[in-house]
Amino acid sequence: MAVIEPKNSLTVTDNRTGKSCEIPIENGAIRTIDLRQIKVSPDDFGLLGYDPGYMNTASCKSNITYIDGDKGILRYRGYPIEQLAERSNFLETAYLLIKGELPDKERLAVWTYNIRNNTLTHANMTKFLDGFRYDAHPMGILVGTIGALSTFYADAKDVANEESRKLQVRRLIGKIPTLAAMSYRHSMGFHYVLPDDDLSYTGNFLSMMFKMTEMHYKPNPVLERALDVLFILHADHEQNCSTSSVRGVGSSGVDPFSAIAAGCAALYGPLHGGANEAVIHMLKKIGSLDNVPAFIKSVKDGEGRLMGFGHRVYKNYDPRAKIIKEIAFQVFEETGRSPMLDIALELERIALEDEYFVNRKLYPNVDFYSGLIYQAMGFPLDMFPVLFAMGRVPGWLAQWIEQVKDSEQKIARPRQIYLGEDERNYVPIETRPKNRVDEQKFGICRL
Numbered sequence: 001m002a003v004i005e006p007k008n009s010l011t012v013t014d015n016r017t018g019k020s021c022e023i024p025i026e027n028g029a030i031r032t033i034d035l036r037q038i039k040v041s042p043d044d045f046g047l048l049g050y051d052p053g054y055m056n057t058a059s060c061k062s063n064i065t066y067i068d069g070d071k072g073i074l075r076y077r078g079y080p081i082e083q084l085a086e087r088s089n090f091l092e093t094a095y096l097l098i099k100g101e102l103p104d105k106e107r108l109a110v111w112t113y114n115i116r117n118n119t120l121t122h123a124n125m126t127k128f129l130d131g132f133r134y135d136a137h138p139m140g141i142l143v144g145t146i147g148a149l150s151t152f153y154a155d156a157k158d159v160a161n162e163e164s165r166k167l168q169v170r171r172l173i174g175k176i177p178t179l180a181a182m183s184y185r186h187s188m189g190f191h192y193v194l195p196d197d198d199l200s201y202t203g204n205f206l207s208m209m210f211k212m213t214e215m216h217y218k219p220n221p222v223l224e225r226a227l228d229v230l231f232i233l234h235a236d237h238e239q240n241c242s243t244s245s246v247r248g249v250g251s252s253g254v255d256p257f258s259a260i261a262a263g264c265a266a267l268y269g270p271l272h273g274g275a276n277e278a279v280i281h282m283l284k285k286i287g288s289l290d291n292v293p294a295f296i297k298s299v300k301d302g303e304g305r306l307m308g309f310g311h312r313v314y315k316n317y318d319p320r321a322k323i324i325k326e327i328a329f330q331v332f333e334e335t336g337r338s339p340m341l342d343i344a345l346e347l348e349r350i351a352l353e354d355e356y357f358v359n360r361k362l363y364p365n366v367d368f369y370s371g372l373i374y375q376a377m378g379f380p381l382d383m384f385p386v387l388f389a390m391g392r393v394p395g396w397l398a399q400w401i402e403q404v405k406d407s408e409q410k411i412a413r414p415r416q417i418y419l420g421e422d423e424r425n426y427v428p429i430e431t432r433p434k435n436r437v438d439e440q441k442f443g444i445c446r447l
């Protein structure tokens, strides 16, 4: 008997017309453009895929980061996040993400030197910073200053040129800590601190943040390593909101500074990079262990979310959260235990047993404990998303480079399902019906 080979295709029958068509399956996906052949009439536009929030749409093929959300697996270029967190450092991980392989000693030395060589910003940047109000959110400043870098480096527009891309990568990874620290010091009214080449990437950042009158700032090695590992854990996370923004904006062919500024803007939102800040606000609001059960009840009643819990992809414990929880204990040994840690541990304990969270597969994510660590290290709350952005820059750059080199990529341009008015004629203002609600609204606006 002849064996029937399974076909790598999907047969779709359109019940409106009774017609069938066969659509190829490649890498476990169909190309939604293939659905366009499904039409009820020759002038029909063809079938679209409708997917708000891209719940089931792959926007690219990628070789950078692998996540299995059900099993709680995260790998950069094939290397498990647990191994990188234990054995690598942030600059080496950045190299891995961007170049695809771990560097040998010589390559790592050159890479580190090149990044160190790009930590200074143009002197005009301080004037630019002066324009921000004293209470400007550092993340808003970071979005603005990264975008402004594109005006200092006109050569960055040459995105098709590999040498130019390499230079912009060094500039971006080199200058982000400087801009991040400047944004903090601006808000504090402190003088800016120049980079110190004797320190590690992360040690230098701590120096630019916290150095006061001492000749040489000596970072606490436990805190320096903890922050470096946190940067590793944040370095990439495949096609999340900010990375998709970098790719979306980058798909227009704009320079990487503008694309990365867009990524920062996306990361600023409370559902993305702002969640670690929101966790601290939540813990403060809860205030004491006694209030935890009532707070959990209010979340279940739909009065708010348990910030730092839940993830679009992880339907299991976020592997980064596991590592961060361990780091939290190491950091608190140095800095003293935050009373909020106990509230967080109790929230986690209850949530992991509670039907509401269990049924929805809501587990702690990367933001649940990271805010507590940042706070213990002395970072103000509004610096938290900035720290997330610093860690994420190599991932954004790796994804941007992959996109620029991908001949299949086109300018990002989703379709829509138009449900608005059909064509209608313009009505002169004198003859339009009065709308009292609108008038009231406009009245308020004028005030």
Ligand code: CMC
Binding pocket: 237, 240, 270, 271, 272, 273, 275, 299, 304, 305, 306, 307, 308, 309, 310, 311, 312, 313, 360, 362, 365, 366, 367
């Ligand atoms: N607390 C309480 N309920 C939640 C939470 C939460 N944190 N997250 C999701 N749910 C519920 C939600 O109400 C919904 O319930 P129902 O089915 O009864 O309507 C269900 O779980 C599914 O939620 P969803 O909003 O459809 O899930 P999503 O995949 O669109 O959202 C998320 C993912 C991260 C935006 C969401 O879980 C959330 O808002 N979490 C809190 C904010 C947070 O911690 N964000 C950091 C994400 S990790 C860092 C990053 O990558 O940026």
